[in-house]
Amino acid sequence: MDFIEVTLKVNADFADILTAELGELGFDAFVETEDGFSAYIEENKYNQQDLEDTLNRYADFVQVEYTVQKIERQNWNEEWERNFEPLFIGGEVSVRASFHEKPSNAKYDIVINPKMSFGTGHHETTTLMIENQLTIDHQGKRVLDMGCGTGILAIMAGELGASEIVAVEIEDWTVENARDNAELNGYGNIDVRLGGAETVTGENPFDIILANINRNVLLEDMPAYKAVLKPEGWLLLSGFYTEDLPMIQQRCEELGLKYESHRVKNNWVSAIFKA
Template sequence: MNYISITFQISENWQQEIVIAQLDAIGFEGFEVTEKELIAFIATGDYIEDEFLVAITPLREEYGFTFNLTEVAEQNWNEAWEKSFQPIIINHDIAVRASFHPPFPGVKYDIIIDPKMSFGTGHHATTSMMMQLMLLEDFNGKKVLDFGSGTGILSVLAAKLHAASVLAIDHEEWACNNAVENFGLNKVLMANVVRGDAALFQTEQFDLILANINLTIITGTMLQFKSALLNGGKLLISGFLESDEKAVIESAGEAGFSVGNKLLQEGWLAMSLYCE
């Protein structure tokens, strides 16, 4: 499978964040941020030029940036990840590294992620904040749903936090395959990954639901999340900007949720929701 790579000449961090949010909502799966550029990736078969131009033209006119588009082979993408993917420490407790990196000494949770084209390495603020929120919850013996699982990184952490079972769902086949690979690298046995959408969890209930996706899907799925939670359960969400906080809280309130913990990082927001 080939991919479309679009490089934006944008140096302002807040402008990069807004562009990422717009592209994430129309199916872009990978982003690389530098001091002067934003590079976005999408599978060639998922790229719709008219949809892209509708999303990006108003921002280009307002901010005055330029961009160029190239096609990238899957092998080249994976090689680029291996060259650029640096291990990180999150909250002093979690190490995220690729399989070709040596282990970090002294951390509680050592997570191995070979990302391929899937989103979720801990480097993006939303993934990092989700993992920080997870450390505040009790996963021991709990049933967990990871919706929009990407690399499976949150499922892996849930397993390391002693969850009884994890159901990971993603709509992309290559993301599901990548999650299975990462489960193997981390010796995760109680997690299962399936390809699909919210219809797959309508007949089950969970103690904890993890959803690091985007504003549109989170607000549009809030009622399904509510019905899929056991009594006393919690929903942890991210993938939206600070400017979207009002819309998310309104949607959560309409579904019967209250807001618990909130984290803000680089303009992105994450929060835990619970029912009274």
């Protein structure tokens, strides 16, 4: 499967908004650039008219220049190696590619080879989720990572001592990537599944559920999460903006989930709820 790369030159204030908009169109990997970002989508999912319609909605507010090119799947490593810089999150977590040196001051060290999957830690939502994970006791816990992307949050759960981890993704090549990354980090026992919320229906309950997806999916799948969350269990959510938080809170409260706290970075939010 080949991919389409759309590189946008856009003001930083609108980059996150357009990232979210393109996410709704099916783009599921994003790389920041000096003057905007690049977005990637499977070739068979790409629709030029949808892209133009989306960008035209913002024409009165921001000037956007963009280019489109086809990227062969086997060339993806070259793309991300050119752009992927190591990260240090929460003063404890190193996120790096396999060709980066391991930092000596990292309490936790995660190696990620994205291969077109979302979740290298560079996006605010992934960083926020990891920061929130650091505040939750994972030791010996059963953890579910919905929309796992590269598997970074599931791997973080392993680093924090989770005893059993299930990760779920809707794309087969993303599942493959998450499994590879889990193996690379010594967590080959992570159960990575293809599908959506239906894949955990009737499961034994989880102590912690992680879901970094988007607002609409979270709202739709919340009952499924609640159904497999243990009493006193934790639900960590991200993939939405500050203005969406009241809507997320209301949905959680309707299901008996109590709001605990949230973090914000560049208008993106990660919130913690408790059963």
